[in-house]
Amino acid sequence: SYVLTQPPSVSVAPGQTARITCGGSNIGSYSVHWYQQKPGQAPVLVVYDDDDRPSGIPERISGSNSGDTATLTISRVEAGDEADYYCQVWDTSSDWVFGGGTKMTVL
């Protein structure tokens, strides 16, 4: 089965840039989606198909994907960005797969 690996946590100061990675074998050949989940709430799609944003998601949130690593980048981090972030792909043998999630703390 296909496995996505995320760091358990990242910490970033307000105004700085946060990068959350999602590792997988040849993940660059997959379309990667990213979700933000705040405590007690349902996940929200923030990036789809590697680097597209749904309407309403600010431009300072972006994604990239190449080789064995996909990355979610959040620029000019705000306190309101503190959340858990999950990557996701569709794999033909595993169906939908989520990463283990990364807890982002704003210092």
Added chain:
Amino acid sequence: QVTLRESGPALVKPTQTLTLTCTFSGFSLSTRGMCVNWVRQPPGKALEWIAAIDWDDNKYNASSLKTRLTISKDTSKNQVVLTMTNMDPLDTGTYYCARSDAYAFDYWGPGTLVTVSS
């Protein structure tokens, strides 16, 4: 406006069968490419996709749960029903339904917490 909402029992006993209903509005599950998924999340843990049904009545189950899951849809009622047999305390968690329209899960319900305990 697309909305989804999960409903079902908050508490089930071990070995019982869980039945959850996802009631949605703002889209039709008979539209080509449309899909409704179920995702669960044990307390403090990661998201886990468990099942899906699409516009053409194709059904998909996570291999780890395949023998325990049944998913069906009632297009006229805008509902998707998930049943999971032989419930175990490890199945405790929040269960979400989410729409996907050819790609990612763009709309989610608020989730329903299911506790498995005697």
